[in-house]
Amino acid sequence: MGERGDGGAGAVDRGRVETAEQRADRQWQELLQETRVVQTGVQILLGFLLTVVFTPRYASLGATDRGIYVLTVVLGSLATGALVGPVSFHRLVHGRRIKPQAVAWASRLVFTGILLLLATLTSALVLILRVATAGPLVPWLVAGVPAWYVLCWFALPLWARTRHTVKPEE
Numbered sequence: 001m002g003e004r005g006d007g008g009a010g011a012v013d014r015g016r017v018e019t020a021e022q023r024a025d026r027q028w029q030e031l032l033q034e035t036r037v038v039q040t041g042v043q044i045l046l047g048f049l050l051t052v053v054f055t056p057r058y059a060s061l062g063a064t065d066r067g068i069y070v071l072t073v074v075l076g077s078l079a080t081g082a083l084v085g086p087v088s089f090h091r092l093v094h095g096r097r098i099k100p101q102a103v104a105w106a107s108r109l110v111f112t113g114i115l116l117l118l119a120t121l122t123s124a125l126v127l128i129l130r131v132a133t134a135g136p137l138v139p140w141l142v143a144g145v146p147a148w149y150v151l152c153w154f155a156l157p158l159w160a161r162t163r164h165t166v167k168p169e170e
Contacts, residue, residue: 024099028102042120045121082116114153118150125142125145
């Protein structure tokens with residue numbers, strides 16, 4: 001394993017000493033753990049969304065709200081597909097000795113799934129707030145909640161990546 005110094009301030013992480021295959025195995029395991037968290041949430045959300053059309057309230061929705069509902073279900077379905085995709089991908093290429101490439105493709109699928117989840121949650125929020133209330137806070141909430149997701153899911157990690165990434169020694 002690589003050296004990390006004494007762990008105090010100013011310690012330099014010199015990285016891991018691992019083969020490309022070991023790195024791919026580790027990255028695959030990390031990706032699976034991350035995917036398990038988001039997969040469960042998106043599947044529960046989609047399951048809930050699929051039941052809405054069978055409720056009595058659905059019949060009273062206007063054309064716009066029905067359109068938002070359909071868009072939300074489609075986005076949720078696309079998010080589910082992208083987030084389940086790495087499992088199928090792994091099954092189909094297992095044993096073909098292309099794990100580094102499989103990790104790269106699976107990572108892209110998960111990132112796409114996260115973007116689609118953001119769109120699904122935003123669309124669901126628009127629909128729920130349109131049906132639940134017509135108050136003056138609705139546009140602010142519809143703008144604020146996705147902004148919060150973007151901050152938590154993208155801006156903060158990118159800031160930390162930029163601020164705290166140690167460049168390898170030359």
